[in-house]
Amino acid sequence: ARAGRNRTAQHQGTGPEHRHTDPKSLIRVLRGDLDWIVMKCLEKDRTRRYDTANGLAMDIARYLGDEPVVARPPSRGYRMRKFVRRNRAAVLGVTAIATVLVLGVIGTTWGLLRSMKAEREQSRERELAEQARVEAEGVTQFLSDMLAAVDPGQSGKDVSVRQVLDKASKTISEKFTNNPLVEARLRSTIGKSYYGLGLYDEAERHLPVAVEMYRRLRGEEHVETIRSMNALAILYFRQGRMDEAWALNERTVEEARKGLGEGNAETLFALNLKGNLMWQTERWEGLLTLRKYVLEQRRR
Numbered sequence: 420a421r422a423g424r425n426r427t428a429q430h431q432g433t434g435p436e437h438r439h440t441d442p443k444s445l446i447r448v449l450r451g452d453l454d455w456i457v458m459k460c461l462e463k464d465r466t467r468r469y470d471t472a473n474g475l476a477m478d479i480a481r482y483l484g485d486e487p488v489v490a491r492p493p494s495r496g497y498r499m500r501k502f503v504r505r506n507r508a509a510v511l512g513v514t515a516i517a518t519v520l521v522l523g524v525i526g527t528t529w530g531l532l533r534s535m536k537a538e539r540e541q542s543r544e545r546e547l548a549e550q551a552r553v554e555a556e557g558v559t560q561f562l563s564d565m566l567a568a569v570d571p572g573q574s575g576k577d578v579s580v581r582q583v584l585d586k587a588s589k590t591i592s593e594k595f596t597n598n599p600l601v602e603a604r605l606r607s608t609i610g611k612s613y614y615g616l617g618l619y620d621e622a623e624r625h626l627p628v629a630v631e632m633y634r635r636l637r638g639e640e641h642v643e644t645i646r647s648m649n650a651l652a653i654l655y656f657r658q659g660r661m662d663e664a665w666a667l668n669e670r671t672v673e674e675a676r677k678g679l680g681e682g683n684a685e686t687l688f689a690l691n692l693k694g695n696l697m698w699q700t701e702r703w704e705g706l707l708t709l710r711k712y713v714l715e716q717r718r719r
Contacts, residue, residue: 452482452488452490452491453482455488455490455491456475456478456479456482456488456490458490459478459489459490460475474489477489478490484505485501485504485505486501486505487501508579508580509579509580509582509583512579512580512583512584513583515580516583516584516608516609516612519608519611519612520604520605520608523604523608524604527604527643530642580612580616581616581618584609584612584613584616584621585621587605587609588609588621588624588625591605591606591609599632599636600632600636602632603628603629603632603633603636603643603647604629604643606625606626606628606629606632607625607626607629607633607646607647607650609625610622610623610624610625610626610629610650610654611626611650613625614626614653614654614657619654619657619658622654623654623658626647626650626651626654627651629647629650629651630644630647630648630651633647638678639674639678640674640675640677640678640679641678642678642679642683642685644674645671645674645675645678645679645685645686645689646685648667648670648671648674648689649671649685649688649689649692651667652664652667652668652671652689652692653692655667656692656695656696656699661696661699661700664696665696665700668689668692668693668696669693671689672686672689672690672693675689681716682716682719687713687716687717690709690712690713690716691713693709694706694709694710694713697709
């Protein structure tokens with residue numbers, strides 16, 4: 420019977436080869452929502468079928484629009500997959516921010532663990548481990564809230580990265596009153612994301628705050644403080660505020676040399692930025708020497 424159907428399909432031009440595919444590929448396409456829709460149509464119990472032809476049409480429209488279909492059990496995983504398909508731009512934006520934040524947490528935690536091993540102080544070890552745990556939980560919760568805040572019913576299907584950042588910006592100061600280090604890290608990351616989009620005014624609402632928080636919590640010479648100062652100096656540079664960028668960069672270079680040393684990556688970043696500022700403001704004297712010095716240090 421199957422061979423007869425195949426011959427009939429081939430004769431009528433509806434066989435798999437006429438669709439430029441094969442039976443296995445067709446099975447993969449039909450598996451899932453379409454399979455559930457067909458099974459609902461074929462239910463023996465009338466009460467479990469579609470009430471009307473319009474109900475069937477609406478479910479097919481849901482399938483074509485990457486929305487959950489009525490015929491399929493509405494599990495959380497299934498709804499989440501549909502949400503991701505409909506809002507790929509927003510999810511990619513949140514994922515990119517999440518990656519930066521998680522890498523920051525990992526880097527900080529690694530530095531803290533090395534410090535604990537060197538000091539071998541049990542009480543300090545417990546304190547730092549708890550701090551890292553609280554920071555990680557805070558970042559994770561914040562990222563979850565960011566994703567949940569992107570409501571396609573209100574914002575539309577195509578949610579932009581800026582919309583995600585704007586929603587996050589509104590709540591950041593309220594969420595971390597008891598965990599200022601997490602707030603500082605998030606403000607620094609969000610600020611960098613804004614100026615990466617060319618939204619300098621929005622970036623300025625976060626980066627200066629992050630710098631002051633790091634200075635108060637970590638000290639002038641800490642690597643996170645220096646990193647945040649470098650980010651703010653770049654913002655001033657892009658805004659054309661050369662005098663402010665120059666003054667901040669001079670201070671950053673001084674603190675980085677004292678706290679991190681000449682060969683540290685953040686120190687060299689600050690020195691390279693100083694060279695860019697010298698070039699932009701036509702301060703030629705000593706520029707070539709500075710460039711050669713930074714190049715040699717980076718080669719090492």
